[in-house]
Amino acid sequence: MVQFYNVSKVYANGVKALDDISLKIDQGEFLFLMGPSGAGKSTLIKMLTREELPTRGQIFVAARSVVRMKKNEVPKLRRNMGIVFQDFKLLENKTVAENIAFAMEVVGASSRDIRTRVDEVIGMVGLKGKETSLPSQLSGGEQQRVGIARALANRPLLLIADEPTGNLDVDTSHEIMELLYDINRRGTTVVMATHARDLVRAARRRVLTLERGQIASDTPAGEVEA
Ligand SMILES: Nc1ncnc2c1ncn2[C@@H]1O[C@H](COP(=O)(O)OP(=O)(O)OP(=O)(O)O)[C@@H](O)[C@H]1O
Numbered sequence: 001m002v003q004f005y006n007v008s009k010v011y012a013n014g015v016k017a018l019d020d021i022s023l024k025i026d027q028g029e030f031l032f033l034m035g036p037s038g039a040g041k042s043t044l045i046k047m048l049t050r051e052e053l054p055t056r057g058q059i060f061v062a063a064r065s066v067v068r069m070k071k072n073e074v075p076k077l078r079r080n081m082g083i084v085f086q087d088f089k090l091l092e093n094k095t096v097a098e099n100i101a102f103a104m105e106v107v108g109a110s111s112r113d114i115r116t117r118v119d120e121v122i123g124m125v126g127l128k129g130k131e132t133s134l135p136s137q138l139s140g141g142e143q144q145r146v147g148i149a150r151a152l153a154n155r156p157l158l159l160i161a162d163e164p165t166g167n168l169d170v171d172t173s174h175e176i177m178e179l180l181y182d183i184n185r186r187g188t189t190v191v192m193a194t195h196a197r198d199l200v201r202a203a204r205r206r207v208l209t210l211e212r213g214q215i216a217s218d219t220p221a222g223e224v225e226a
């Protein structure tokens, strides 16, 4: 699903955020991305979404080179991925249903498909009855459920989440994690950057730890982190 070959990223200010990263993520995997602040987690995620280009190396997502891809092919790449943000990034003047529908409108889905799919993903994230609520009328956990529903709307192969529980309390974080595991069980590959150690320890999924832009450890699912 994802391959990195000797990927380095040096930002314009000279900061080396990624230093010779090679890794492979299989379809259906759930991967936690850990490491201290500044280790390069968000930068690695931006390589996947092509928000940033690597300075060196090759990156493949769903067998397509993200590096060689032309600008006009980027929307097609992003259609294969759903992105969940720490601060939800919902449109405040749109309802729950409208926020999700919008993600489908921008990729040109038919209004019939949109109606069906919006209902479906609202059910998946447990927000039935909240369709017409505005984000300001929802709790943080509920807002993140909308964020996840929106990310799922276009049936992505890859779900990317950068600290999705960063603004949530412990109980709500667990609920959001259950939702992400559920999505993963249905076949979507998940990459999630987080600082939540307890969460990661309990999950027994693959954990890739970055330190100063390098891979410090890569612990397979089911093994306890050293
Ligand atoms: N757009 C940018 N321009 C210049 N330097 C950047 C940019 N984005 C990130 N950096 C630097 O690259 C390094 C890695 O940053 P990154 O955001 O990937 O870390 P992170 O692991 O996500 O940290 P955190 O846990 O705090 O979110 C840091 O030193 C950061 O200051």
Ligand SMILES: [Mg+2]
Residues within 6 Å of the ligand: 041, 042, 043, 162, 193
């Ligand atoms: Mg980050």
